Amino acid sequence: MKNFQEILHTITTDIKAISNRGTVASYIPELAHVDPTKFGIHLLDISQNNYSTGNANEAFSIQSISKVFSVSQAFSILGDTLWERVDVEPSGDPFNHLSLLEQENGIPRNPFINAGAIVIADVLYTHLKNPKEDFLAYVRNMANDNTINYDEKIALSEKNTGYRNYAAANLIKSYGNLKNDVNDVLDFYFLQCSLKMSCKQLTNAFFLFINRGKCTQGKTFLNVNQIKRINAIMLTCGFYNEAGEFAFEVGLPGKSGVGGGIIALLPNKFCVATWSPGLNERGNSKLGMLALEKLTTATGLSIF
Ligand code: GLN
Secondary structure (H helix, E strand, O other), rough: OOOOOHHHHHHHHHHHOOOOEHHHHHHOOHHHOOOOOEEEEEEEEEOOOOOEEOOOOOOOHHHHHHHHHHHHHHHHHHHHHHHHHOOOOOOOOOOOOOHHHHHHHOOOOOOOOOHHHHHHHHHHHOOOHHHHHHHHHHHHHHHOOOOOOOOHHHHHHHHHHHHHHHHHHHHHHOOOOOEEEEEHHHHHHHHHHHOOHHHHHHHHHHHHHOOEEOOOOOOOOOOHHHHHHHHHHHHHHHHHHHHHHHOOOOOOOOOOOOEEEEEEEEOEEEEEEEEOOEEEEEEEEEEHHHHHHHHHHOOOOOOO
């Protein structure tokens, strides 16, 4: 096998030559300004070697990738009772759909669709003393990086146009599965999604998911069985109605965001982040997915 750096370099050259890069998300107006030609990959292996190409050090809006951090924090606070509030089944629906919510009495299918992440935000809002500060501190600790921050402009932009999320939160509230005020929970949820991180920072934060719950500094955030569960939800639900396709093409647990980022990981081996802002019709980064397919095909490394 060629080394990771050579493989990433070849992938990046191939990807740069592709002209159809997908469509940058514009339903959050502030995201629409991003340059669609940006592309980066960063890979961190279990021995903490770093491999990087393209715009891997540039921070972007991680959006739904933040849902892995929030469910992790909620799981570490509540333990298994968390799953009484949100299920762990793939939905087969787009990330912002509401129909199953009504059929299933306000219990969202999983913590990665928006409805599920809003319930998780409600849990954190209840249990964290200062939700905004404490959640940011949790992510900074995971990544061992105090430069990570929210982008309040993006959060505000989403607040002004987040009609579907207001609809979801109100529906959940009507079933009694949202304990706090809808506006408070959504303000926190939008802020959580507005986190800006680079591919490199994402791999640092996700190291614990390949390292049995211990971060790069050796501190334990989740136990081995909790890591098993979060990684399983990433595999089955991380890409919404494209989770099957991602498993088929890439073969790794992972999570996408509408900012064009993807994190994917192979336990005990490596975690890798890609950034390409153009999305496919399912809201996942078009070229990020392709890059990861090329990576697992070239290396022969996947969970399968
Ligand atoms: N904040 C975004 C939303 O709620 C997150 C969606 C995503 O990244 N898939 O719509």
